[in-house]
Amino acid sequence: MSTPELPDCCDIGTEEKEASSQKVHKLRAKRDQEDEVDPVYKKLSAINGEINRMTVKELHDKLRELKLDVRGTKDILKKRLKMHFKQRKLMKAKAKPPGDSTYDYLIIIDFEATCQENNLNYTHEIIEFPAVLLDCHTRTLVDEFHEFCKPLVNPRLTEFCTFLTGISQEVVDKADEFPAVLDRMQSWMNGHYLGIDHTFAIVTDGPWDMSRFLQIQCNLSKIPFPYWAKKWINIRKAYSSYYSCKRMNLEEMLTNLGLKFEGIQHCGLHDSRNIARIAIQLLQDGCDLVKNEFLHVAPPSPGARGADKCASGKTQRDSNEKKSKSSEEMEQRLKELKLESKNFVDENEDLLEYHRLQSA
Ligand code: AMP
Ligand code: MG
Numbered sequence: 150m151s152t153p154e155l156p157d158c159c160d161i162g163t164e165e166k167e168a169s170s171q172k173v174h175k176l177r178a179k180r181d182q183e184d185e186v187d188p189v190y191k192k193l194s195a196i197n198g199e200i201n202r203m204t205v206k207e208l209h210d211k212l213r214e215l216k217l218d219v220r221g222t223k224d225i226l227k228k229r230l231k232m233h234f235k236q237r238k239l240m241k242a243k244a245k246p247p248g249d250s251t252y253d254y255l256i257i258i259d260f261e262a263t264c265q266e267n268n269l270n271y272t273h274e275i276i277e278f279p280a281v282l283l284d285c286h287t288r289t290l291v292d293e294f295h296e297f298c299k300p301l302v303n304p305r306l307t308e309f310c311t312f313l314t315g316i317s318q319e320v321v322d323k324a325d326e327f328p329a330v331l332d333r334m335q336s337w338m339n340g341h342y343l344g345i346d347h348t349f350a351i352v353t354d355g356p357w358d359m360s361r362f363l364q365i366q367c368n369l370s371k372i373p374f375p376y377w378a379k380k381w382i383n384i385r386k387a388y389s390s391y392y393s394c395k396r397m398n399l400e401e402m403l404t405n406l407g408l409k410f411e412g413i414q415h416c417g418l419h420d421s422r423n424i425a426r427i428a429i430q431l432l433q434d435g436c437d438l439v440k441n442e443f444l445h446v447a448p449p450s451p452g453a454r455g456a457d458k459c460a461s462g463k464t465q466r467d468s469n470e471k472k473s474k475s476s477e478e479m480e481q482r483l484k485e486l487k488l489e490s491k492n493f494v495d496e497n498e499d500l501l502e503y504h505r506l507q508s509a
Contacts (some may be wrong), residue, residue, distance in 0.1 A: 189242045196234050200227050218433070220407025225392055225434070232435035250285035251439050253347035255382070255428055256338070257281040258352060259292060259420035260362045260402075262315060263300045266309040274300035275366045276321050277314065277417035278330050281425045282341060283352075285438075288429050294337045295418050313415050328370050335375070344377060350440050351381040353400050354424050360444050380440040384424055391436040396496035400425060406430050 203211070212219045217229060254326040261277035267278030280294040297320050300306075306318050324330070343349045353359060359378050367374045389396045392405070399420065400410055408426060432439060 180387060189238050189244070192237055193235055196238075197231050199358065200230050200234075203227070203230075218430075221481065222394075222405050222407075224394055225406060226390055229434050236435060242393050247435065250432060251437055252350045253346070254291075254341070254343060254349040255283040255285060255352050255425075255438065256343070256349055257283060257352045257421045257425045257428065258358055259417050260358050261314040261415065261417040261420075262362050262366075263303050263306060264310050264313065265307045272302050272369075273362055273365055274298075274302055275327055275362055276300055276306070276310075276324075278327075278334060279418040279421045280334060280337070281418075281421045283425050283428055285432060288432050290422070290425055292337075292341065293418070293421075294334050296333065297321055298327045298330045299324045301326065314496040315413060315416050324371070327366050331372070331375070336463055338377075349377075351378055351440070352353045352384055352424060352428055352438070353381055354384055354420065356383050356442055359442075364444065374444070378444075382438050382440055383442045384427055384438075386441050387431065387436065387438055391431060391434070399427075402427050470477055 200208075205223050205226065208223065208230060209219050211230060212226060215230075217233060219226070221229070232248045248280045258280050260279075262273035262275050263271070264273060265271045275298050278294070278296050278298055281290055282292040282294075283289070297316065299321050304321075306316065306321060311317055331364065338349075339345065342345070346355075351359070359381050363378055364374060374416060385396050385398075385402070388394075388402050394405070400414070403410055403423060403426070406427065408430070410419075410423055411426070414420065414424065428438060
């Protein structure tokens, strides 16, 4: 493409002439930049082709030579090597390299809830609330929040629940109710200036922690759904799309990365830490984790705590009312719940399948 030149015959003022000449310079600079980046992408495409043809041994050798992680399946090794070259080439061409994190921090949350064996319609209440804080720039875990909560609808844990989660009756009996724990968790977030000085996103394993457990719990507790939990990163989705593989559960994702689950499964804190290890690996492999799931939450009902800040003197009445709430009323509220998450039908079926697999 020829560079647009100003025709000599044009009689234009000095200011206009300057503006036009600046425009020409900008166009030239843009074209030069494109010329520079374009061959880089051509080269990268050739490199990717080479990587696709490499055997596992060749991939290991190359990664070792570059002092990169050699753990993981062939697809993960290929992705790691491709991203390494992409970052290197783009940096050389002074183009924006991939791998910069969108957020300063990630908060990894994995709730544990009351449950009953073979009962998919059980009214789950959150009994363990862990949150692990991951600094995306240093890719390290910097803090943890961890508390248990007292369930109200089914205050007695089933044997199955204790067996699955390792949470005893005494622990939940001594714990505070969910709203107080949520308040403290939010103070913990404020203490880290999350959403104030630093950007952050929530990470969960699957859609259910936010779209099911938290949604149900907020409704039962009659509190508004927290604003920060309306959009989140479903790590299963991010993982399968980044490494181009099928959706996997937590253990499978770890195995695929050549890692082992550390701690006890279905302990909320241990689950969260292991999800965080996957997030760190994704970041290290150049994946920019971004929110990929959201929940449409209807505005809180007029009786919801916090919905009407002017309703002074109402809190005591609310808490008395709460104590007298029958489980039928609770169930009615649950029926009123509207879950509208992206791909919700799929994911909900996935949850049933997940429980079936867990039971098996
Ligand atoms: P997880 O994060 O996989 O530990 O599960 C979170 C919650 O889902 C548990 O605390 C239980 O309330 C519920 N859950 C998980 N697996 C099962 C299962 N096999 N049967 C019933 N509930 C389950
Ligand atoms: Mg768990």
